[in-house]
Amino acid sequence: MKPIIAIVGRPNVGKSTLFNRIVGYRTSIVENEPGVTRDRIYGEGEWLERKFILIDTGGIEPNSEDVLLKDIRWQAELAIEEADVILFLVDGREGLTATDREIAQMLRKSQKPVILVVNKIENYTDVEMKIFEFYELGLGDPFPISAEHGMQVGDLLDKVLTYL
Ligand code: GDP
Numbered sequence: 077m078k079p080i081i082a083i084v085g086r087p088n089v090g091k092s093t094l095f096n097r098i099v100g101y102r103t104s105i106v107e108n109e110p111g112v113t114r115d116r117i118y119g120e121g122e123w124l125e126r127k128f129i130l131i132d133t134g135g136i137e138p139n140s141e142d143v144l145l146k147d148i149r150w151q152a153e154l155a156i157e158e159a160d161v162i163l164f165l166v167d168g169r170e171g172l173t174a175t176d177r178e179i180a181q182m183l184r185k186s187q188k189p190v191i192l193v194v195n196k197i198e199n200y201t202d203v204e205m206k207i208f209e210f211y212e213l214g215l216g217d218p219f220p221i222s223a224e225h226g227m228q229v230g231d232l233l234d235k236v237l238t239y240l
């Protein structure tokens with residue numbers, strides 16, 4: 077059985093961008109299960125010869141503004157149930173939101189390893205300032221990346237492997 081890594085977070089933080097970047101590093105098998113395509117997308121990834129399944133819990137959302145809090149909660153529950161490691165993605169440009177706090181509360185209660193990932197950090201001069209507020213989520217050190225530019229994504233996968 078391949079280990080399962082799930083990406084969780086509110087809409088627009090960059091879940092699908094990160095998913096595509098990780099899956100695109102090595103393989104391109106994206107499998108949509110009938111009936112659950114709106115909920116989640118599965119892909120196969122590989123890093124340093126470790127194979128894993130990656131889940132984008134946001135699924136296919138043509139308009140991610142319309143995603144309801146109950147859907148996000150459901151996605152987080154799925155991830156907690158299925159995943160071996162959870163990547164909790166937040167948006168370093170927008171900063172911390174109420175929905176982030178809700179998701180964090182659910183994840184803190186789970187027994188699964190959670191990596192708090194702060195996306196959209198392209199400028200390293202102010203990285204400390206941008207990630208600082210996320211410490212209050214109580215999920216350890218925030219890990220800054222830029223999914224779009226591929227910055228720190230390899231380092232993030234190195235960290236993920238330490239939990240598998
Ligand atoms: P999702 O709703 O969480 O799946 O988010 P998406 O992957 O669809 O990304 C939402 C928006 O954020 C898109 O406009 C992306 O281009 C943008 N985005 C994603 N990752 C980054 C990043 O690392 N930096 C910046 N500046 N924008 C990003």
Ligand code: MG
Nearest residue numbers: 091092134135
């Ligand atoms: Mg998405």
